[in-house]
Amino acid sequence: MITNPRLPKRQYSLRRDPSSRRVKLDELADHLGLSKSTVSRALNGYSDISETTRKRVESTARKMGYRPLSHAQAIRTGKVRAIAMVINSGEPDRHNPFLQDFLAGACEGASAFDWTMTISTAKSEKDMLNVLGRLVEERKADGFILPRTEVDDARIKYLSALNVPFILYGRTGYGQADPYDDTSWFDISGETAIRSAVSRLSGFGHRRIGFVGSDPKFNYSHLRRDGYLQGLSAAGLPIDLELIREDARTRDEGAVQARALLELENPPTGIVFATDLAALGSYTVCAEFGLQIGKDVSILGYDGIPESQYVSPSLTTFSVDSQRAGERLAEMLIRQTRGEAPESLRELGEAVLLERNSDGPPRLTPKELARKITHFKNGNLGGDRS
Amino acid sequence: MITNPRLPKRQYSLRRDPSSRRVKLDELADHLGLSKSTVSRALNGYSDISETTRKRVESTARKMGYRPLSHAQAIRTGKVRAIAMVINSGEPDRHNPFLQDFLAGACEGASAFDWTMTISTAKSEKDMLNVLGRLVEERKADGFILPRTEVDDARIKYLSALNVPFILYGRTGYGQADPYDDTSWFDISGETAIRSAVSRLSGFGHRRIGFVGSDPKFNYSHLRRDGYLQGLSAAGLPIDLELIREDARTRDEGAVQARALLELENPPTGIVFATDLAALGSYTVCAEFGLQIGKDVSILGYDGIPESQYVSPSLTTFSVDSQRAGERLAEMLIRQTRGEAPESLRELGEAVLLERNSDGPPRLTPKELARKITHFKNGNLGGDRS
DNA sequence: TTGGTTGCCGAAACCGGTTTCGGAGCGAAC
């Protein structure tokens, strides 16, 4: 290849050789003929740097591929440009299929600001505070994402006392006068979803609709129950405490509560579950009682776990966009560490209905349903069917 | 309460008030009546500090709750005491239920050395190298865990060239002369598990055993296929290429491959899948062909995903201890960054068989099985059964 | 011309550690 002699050989003094050492502030300053203090202030947007200089510094920095070392900055500023999340590894209902999506979102949200994400795990409630404490003390993060918020959440008190920024994935303080106080949060409105689930069932013609809640320790359980009650009221249906069950954390516990509802003298023909996992527990029970899901009894879940798609019949449920949640949380948390008021950083998203095959018009009245169940149980109790 | 006047009022000059400011090196040094350089060297185990002094420094540091700021150390040492992992968010078979366990293990392994774990995500193969590059350049981590290793893995080349420590979760370079070269890794021996799966089926009396592999881009796919071949050979069964399928990344792809095997003129009575997800895909196909899993056809999976326990019949599979994997990887990686030779840091664990209900003695010969399938297909093809 | 702002930048201190280097103190050897 022949190079055109008229064109000057391009000087790649600004070239960015990836294998070479990184360029540091001094070098950038030398290159610009400025002092490193000026360059630093220009990069950080100080007002005592002229607009011209700032532009020039910024463009050269970009061309030379300058990236400040966050831990070098941190030593003076005290900020490490990182957010952290501590997940507890001791939960009965772990194996969260959305963790990857959520983390992907959070990482992306952080990356957009050139921040990073560090994670840690705690084995117990008590360990949780220790882990948070260590992270705070060693200044491993400038703020925290707190997933799975509880009604009365020790992490919130702890971090508030330490005056460390944090944001909730979910809300807290259910039933208190000012539940949100001065915390920031992002949440998906489970109550809206559950309310619409009840409307949907009542639209199908169901008159007795049950609800199976989750662990009352978590704030969302109460909100979803509220949604259920709102749905009943909107449909003009009476509240029957018999139809409200709680504490279904796992699939097995979901089965227990479903059984309790279906064994009622006047059982519900539709059941709304606070979680998919619990809803899937009911599948076993329905099989056991010879009930056809979607016909004899309608089941709705919430979460949109992948498995809900593959069970038979596929489960009607609500899907939440975990990735977006992570992304929003990261961004809002970073903005908070930059000085924005926590109470201005709140967002409520909506879950979206996945219409599938586990619900439909009731073909049995509650009475008929009860009869079918006892009949089937007796039939099965007596002989060994083969 | 009356204090005993003979006892001197205890001076809590060493007390550790959690809400107070953290103690820094200077303060610790002042307290000890030593220079901060001496204290620093004592804490870091330099040999020019007397044993007595070292003990004294260590114990006082502990009592005062001194913890060095890792980013302050990093500025001089270049080491941030952190390991990183980049997960790719664009995979078709994401929703890894074990991510949480794995991360828990890795975090724990890191914590044991007082290290932390940072994570990031990449949207594509290309993005992956960028993300790694950024992390390296900004020195966000001293080493990397590389999950889901590929036969020909760009990350390995990239990090090797940059001379950055890393460890593989899995092996690499299948089929090459020296596949492991000088990398360190931890892996679960899928080949051993799959070999024993074949032995198990042959022990049941199966003579025609199929295999459905996974994405050949990943190293483990080849190893598991090897395990299948070893199993055949150990059982004295011939290799029939017809019985070997690949490329089942998802449940649906698993279904496709299962269908291909079962529609053979001489179909296998037992099928070993490289992954549970693919194995679950076969459930649909068996239902479609009117086949009873565990009787008409035996299915084995690998991974031990939670869902495998709840399908009907429950899937016989191999469970891998993801948490332990994470923990081992973290520890070995840290040791590598401290100077241990990569080739001395390798470990192979075993998966453990979960005997469930999807396999057993064949009640049909391959011929009979084929007949049953065609018969059922024709029956279904003709009329609309209701 | 003078004095006072204002805009813009450089010198130097600073952050909290680590590492280099030199030297005091001491015992042993000559």
Place this chain on the structure above:
DNA sequence: GTTCGCTCCGAAACCGGTTTCGGCAACCAA
């Protein structure tokens, strides 16, 4: 009694940034 070597520690430089502070020049008003 030197001299040498060894043990152990302190002073100071250093890492790569940020921030304080002061000063020069230009501009403005009197």
